[in-house]
Amino acid sequence: MIDHDDIEAAAARVAGHVRPVTVAPAGERRWFALEFLQHTGTFKARGALNFLAERREAGVLPDAGVAIASGGNAGLACAWAAAREGVTATVFVPETAPAVKVARLRRLGADVRQVGREYAEAAAACAEFTAGSGALASHAYDHPLIAAGAGTLLTEIVAVRPGVRRVVVAVGGGGLFSGVAAAAARHGIEVVAVEPEHCRALDAALAAGEPVDVAVDSVAADSLGARRVSAEALYWAQQPHTTSVLVTDEAIETERRRLWTDHHLVVEHAAAAALAGAPDTDDETCVVLCGANTDPTDLTTA
Template structure:
């Protein structure tokens, strides 16, 4: 299957393909009028990635292109979990490459799904290179954490479900690593006249840099959310919709991410990873007008809490004492 640009028809096809195979998104009101939280961390495997993995493998099953040697993927953790889970459902093996810095909780869960876990390098890019070598040598089907239309379209089904429940939604905020969730959500949101706000850590800004350059470019990665938002390069699928109407790209500092994650725990007993808290961090009050997103009066906003594969013990320690992965 050759990569191509993503359209709304891809999202609709994904929705039909994965119907009954993923959990419908749960929604909860936020702490002010017009604010909603999409609790996608309750999804199978603990993140939205289950949608794209299910769509990817099911499409290959239908096309007769799912090999006996199984599937392989490089991941910071969540995409690998989703791939291993979907592969087990399809009855094929999964070989998952992760940076050696991946959180232990994700590695242990991967092995619980029966995946062959291989830890390589300190950043996602190094794990990806090893995965590509393995796919070429073994004949395994190479999946991707975010850079594939089937993966992004599966992620976009999340917005379809949100729109069904909140038909008058104005804006959706999503955290961005490599841009697959953003690309899928933006494709569906544009169809419904909904603004998409892409939120990234200020020191892990692959999409923000790509939009400034007009093409994907490499960036350095140094963020508390790097284990899930640590892509050095955004997918081209995200750069194209990023230039369209109704799109905003904003940055947030690590301090706001840590604060948002702590607030979710203190106020709601929601334990999410830093990457999921990044979207909410954009709404925190700040005097720095260069960061975050400020909704207009009466604007109806939904924040996607996209993953919860985290060690809850880190919520009980000071932020400076937490182990911060590099990639």
């Protein structure tokens, strides 16, 4: 399992290359971590850069480049980081991936392959490609370097708001949650992991005592639609400083629209999921708004 040293090493690799998180007031003792302002529009730039920079340091970044399967956001981050390292990124996404993400992947120079209806089908095609091409296999969330990179976000939040006692994050496969929970353990901070009711890989793993496959059907599935959570995420979800909660699609839609009408913030459904699951408490709480690669045309000021 990753630890504080892994996150410190990741912070050293990404320093000066990622955008430090902006933490904005959002009400009485509540803050928003505006991580959707990050390169490529999500926190995932942190893990992708840490992964490829460490592989370059280790001398195992091949000329064939890197390949990844993604719902969209991890692929964007991988393509961005690959361009920084001067290698090609081949990105496998489901046919259902939002057009806005596919178009941006191509603008970043990625070789985009659309396969299947779900992330798992794209992942199978990616595994076949890496086996035959010699490309380095990356992962959307299930790798210690990816999770440690994501954990640098928590370190930055604490530096800006040392009084924060709780951080709320949305969970898909668990990379962001794992990194944040690992970093939070050092600071005595509670981490709330939020999932849609019908994208509940972490909740199901907790119930089963091991990662298990789940059905995926949610408005946030493009970002949170992993069928199976990582073993790392399950480990951290079993620790006493973490809590897992489920929210409805209706609550996600409501909070996404409220973020626009009340704050003029355009975010993905995944980011709104975190807010939908944030507890009403007197403790100082920071809600991570994790991404904004979305089509805003369904939002209204009405």
